[in-house]
Amino acid sequence: MKKRILILGATGTVGTAIYRQLSQEKDWEIWGTYCSSKQKDSSMLRFSVEMPDKIHSLLGQVRPDLVISSLRGNFDRQLTVHESIAGYLSANGGKIIFISTANVFDGNCKKKHYENDPTNSDSEYGRFKIQCEDLLRERLGSRTVIIRIPFVWGKNSPRIQEIRKGCEKGELEVYTDFFSNHVADLQIAKTLRWIIEEDKEGIFHVGTSDVIEYQDFIQKLICAMGGKKPCFVCQKEPGVMAVLNSRDDLPNSLKWDSERLIAYLNS
Numbered sequence: 001m002k003k004r005i006l007i008l009g010a011t012g013t014v015g016t017a018i019y020r021q022l023s024q025e026k027d028w029e030i031w032g033t034y035c036s037s038k039q040k041d042s043s044m045l046r047f048s049v050e051m052p053d054k055i056h057s058l059l060g061q062v063r064p065d066l067v068i069s070s071l072r073g074n075f076d077r078q079l080t081v082h083e084s085i086a087g088y089l090s091a092n093g094g095k096i097i098f099i100s101t102a103n104v105f106d107g108n109c110k111k112k113h114y115e116n117d118p119t120n121s122d123s124e125y126g127r128f129k130i131q132c133e134d135l136l137r138e139r140l141g142s143r144t145v146i147i148r149i150p151f152v153w154g155k156n157s158p159r160i161q162e163i164r165k166g167c168e169k170g171e172l173e174v175y176t177d178f179f180s181n182h183v184a185d186l187q188i189a190k191t192l193r194w195i196i197e198e199d200k201e202g203i204f205h206v207g208t209s210d211v212i213e214y215q216d217f218i219q220k221l222i223c224a225m226g227g228k229k230p231c232f233v234c235q236k237e238p239g240v241m242a243v244l245n246s247r248d249d250l251p252n253s254l255k256w257d258s259e260r261l262i263a264y265l266n267s
Contacts, residue, residue, distance in 0.1 A: 005031065007070065009070035016154075016185070030043060064094060078132070079132060096143065100133055101148060102243045106121050106126045146204070147204050148243045150183055154184065170228075173235060176213070176235065177213070179211050181211050181212075191250075204245070207256075221262050
């Protein structure tokens with residue numbers, strides 16, 4: 001019997017990459033959700049966190065063995081949705097992979113963070129993600145896999161579009177004295193595929209292995225794109241926002257650095 005996988009938020013930068021990657025596996029039956037723009041693919045179903053109760057009929061229709069949550073939207077309604085998912089999986093079996101964020105550590109921006117570090121957030125977004133992580137782990141235990149990611153990039157992602165517009169305009173806002181790592185949509189998708197194939201558990205920090213100043217990364221990216229360097233409007237944000245991998249089971253093929261990320265974005 002095919003494994004049934006439901007991807008919530010399958011039309012965003014991360015969700016799209018995951019949907020495309022997992023759809024390559026013939027032994028998996030992949031379903032995804034979209035919010036507003038109707039999709040031609042019959043395996044794409046409409047779902048919005050603005051109607052959180054609809055999650056019950058969606059789960060009943062798909063009957064997933066695995067839910068991948070890459071949702072966006074109102075935090076309270078998202079939390080309600082995740083409570084319902086936890087209840088369904090608790091009663092019917094199955095796992096969840098929850099896409100979280102480096103912001104669960106934004107209450108301590110003085111150092112890099114690894115999987116086993118205690119979470120600590122000062123932002124509403126970070127605290128919300130911590131709530132979701134804690135809820136799912138409490139209800140489902142080891143059947144919850146958490147993926148924490150830093151700045152996300154794709155070949156046509158909002159951040160790339162912002163860079164292109166800045167180059168055209170001749171002006172681009174950048175952070176200075178701010179050190180971070182980054183992640184490609186493809187790196188996330190390939191890591192999730194490996195996690196599913198190998199039935200891995202726990203917390204994964206997915207991102208580049210090197211931590212560099214944000215402005216320096218943007219300069220290297222623009223140079224690789226062949227664009228004209230714009231005038232940088234600098235916002236001083238001293239600190240570090242980086243989630244690094246400390247697991248010893250991750251294959252080398254899934255380990256990226258900034259150079260590989262920039263090459264991918266320009267391929």
